[in-house]
Amino acid sequence: MLIKIPASGECRESEVTTEAAYLSRRQILGGVMLSGAAAGLPALAKASERYPGVTSAPAPKWFADKLASARWQAVVPDGEAITPFADASQYNNFYEFGPNKGDPARHASTLKVEPWSVLIDGEVDQPGRYALEELCSESRLQERIYRLRCVEAWSMVIPWLGFPLADLIRKAQPHSSAKFIRFETAYRSEEMRGTRSGFGLIDWPYIEGLRMDEAMHPLTLLAVGMYGRTLPNQNGAPLRLVVPWKYGFKSIKSIVRISFVREQPITTWQSMAPQEYGFYANVNPKVSHPRWSQARERRLPGSLFSTNLRDTQLFNGYAEQVAGLYSSMDLSKDY
Ligand SMILES: Nc1nc2c(c(=O)[nH]1)N[C@H]1C(S)=C(S)[C@@H](COP(=O)(O)O)O[C@H]1N2
Ligand SMILES: [Mo]
Numbered sequence: 180m181l182i183k184i185p186a187s188g189e190c191r192e193s194e195v196t197t198e199a200a201y202l203s204r205r206q207i208l209g210g211v212m213l214s215g216a217a218a219g220l221p222a223l224a225k226a227s228e229r230y231p232g233v234t235s236a237p238a239p240k241w242f243a244d245k246l247a248s249a250r251w252q253a254v255v256p257d258g259e260a261i262t263p264f265a266d267a268s269q270y271n272n273f274y275e276f277g278p279n280k281g282d283p284a285r286h287a288s289t290l291k292v293e294p295w296s297v298l299i300d301g302e303v304d305q306p307g308r309y310a311l312e313e314l315c316s317e318s319r320l321q322e323r324i325y326r327l328r329c330v331e332a333w334s335m336v337i338p339w340l341g342f343p344l345a346d347l348i349r350k351a352q353p354h355s356s357a358k359f360i361r362f363e364t365a366y367r368s369e370e371m372r373g374t375r376s377g378f379g380l381i382d383w384p385y386i387e388g389l390r391m392d393e394a395m396h397p398l399t400l401l402a403v404g405m406y407g408r409t410l411p412n413q414n415g416a417p418l419r420l421v422v423p424w425k426y427g428f429k430s431i432k433s434i435v436r437i438s439f440v441r442e443q444p445i446t447t448w449q450s451m452a453p454q455e456y457g458f459y460a461n462v463n464p465k466v467s468h469p470r471w472s473q474a475r476e477r478r479l480p481g482s483l484f485s486t487n488l489r490d491t492q493l494f495n496g497y498a499e500q501v502a503g504l505y506s507s508m509d510l511s512k513d514y
Pocket of ligand 1: 267270271272273274275327328329330364385413414415426427428429430431432433
């Protein structure tokens, strides 16, 4: 595992020079050839040049401006292939658009992602409704190539573009009484056909939460893009959470509200099936789901000849960085 964690969204001279360390790794990143900043070239504004085959979606001006100064490959996995964009954008879980893996790609274009604002409330000095571009105004975009491990035992490797959630927390200035953060996805039945009928189990809106130290951890990302472009709607445009050491369901999509709260929030999956899905949801090969083992995972894409099975790693391979957050906890009880 090779990881560099920046202290903040700021650019530091020392980080720029260490990019050279990745040069030798470029060729093993697999399905996608990485170029640009890692090769000492200026950042390319077009996703199709950085990730061949990826379409550059029309991006708002603030995003295009930030892309020009993005820090590419700020965190990379050790020698693992990036999942092709086609898979990452067509095999999704986003129940607001339907229960099947292909539903989000088919139906999420109805979600209006511009303009977008986020309500920040609760125990903070700076509550209010912020335009998305205001929320990221002081942060430099970073590319973080993370493994994503779904609780359903499949996984991908996705190059996100975003900024640390810690940047936003500092901006909001929480009170010491704020112990958790609660996140809420948009709930617009006219734009989200999956919320209208059918998959009636879920009590919308989709809710997730983190403990404050998890939220402040430098690996915790708010993503606004992936594969060098804005997020496709099906991946949670225009703003989603990415917590790489937790099961994918913690990485809540299309966020409209971020609340600083005193009590541990009740999250969507936990409220549906508390014996199966916990608040912490840390990836753990030793703690089985009641209905299946979590010891192995299917890395997408598979092929006709291989399901591409591999061992699941504790904390999804990020144990060195995050195990300390849970040192006093029994991971089989606080699953
Ligand atoms: N609002 C919302 N966020 C969500 C989900 C969802 O159904 N609704 N699904 C989660 C699950 S189960 C996973 S595995 C990831 C999938 O992210 P991806 O489609 O970008 O790979 O999103 C998570 N975020
Ligand atoms: Mo998932």
